[in-house]
Amino acid sequence: MELGRILFLTGAFATHALVGYALVRGFTDADPRLGVVFGLLPDVDFLFPAAVGWPFVHRGITHTPLFAVTVVVGCYALVRERAVAAAVVLALGSHLAIDSLSPKGIEWLFPLRTDWSPGLAVHGPTATVLLWTVSIGLLLWRVDARPSLR
Ligand SMILES: [Zn+2]
Numbered sequence: 005m006e007l008g009r010i011l012f013l014t015g016a017f018a019t020h021a022l023v024g025y026a027l028v029r030g031f032t033d034a035d036p037r038l039g040v041v042f043g044l045l046p047d048v049d050f051l052f053p054a055a056v057g058w059p060f061v062h063r064g065i066t067h068t069p070l071f072a073v074t075v076v077v078g079c080y081a082l083v084r085e086r087a088v089a090a091a092v093v094l095a096l097g098s099h100l101a102i103d104s105l106s107p108k109g110i111e112w113l114f115p116l117r118t119d120w121s122p123g124l125a126v127h128g129p130t131a132t133v134l135l136w137t138v139s140i141g142l143l144l145w146r147v148d149a150r151p152s153l154r
Pocket of ligand 1: 046047067099103
């Protein structure tokens with residue numbers, strides 16, 4: 005893999021992890037590390053063997069609302085904690101929201117195939133600085149003064 009691609013992916017992964025962490029810490033009482041785990045979860049598709057094909061490709065099934073709902077329901081069924089479910093919704097939802105704005109987009113209507121996207125450079129320098137600034141601002145926000153999604 006070329007250096008530019010490695011740096012791009014590192015930045016994208018760090019952004020998804022930070023945004024997920026900040027959202028979970030800012031709006032739930034769940035362990036904010038869940039935001040890192042579930043903020044990165046959709047990109048587990050990078051580990052799928054290339055020979056498998058659709059929908060087990062990058063931006064395939066793990067980048068769909070169907071996958072997100074399945075994970076949220078599965079997590080809630082396992083732990084029965086609303087704060088954990090809220091954390092999973094925020095982290096997974098943030099990943100899908102960010103990626104859906106990118107030129108490649110996501111499959112909102114899976115299993116139907118769509119190719120619509122606003123085509124924004126959400127993992128480019130400007131959007132990355134914006135997402136990191138908002139996330140760090142959220143982390144600096146007074147934790148004790150805010151309502152949570154209990
Ligand atoms: Zn992704």
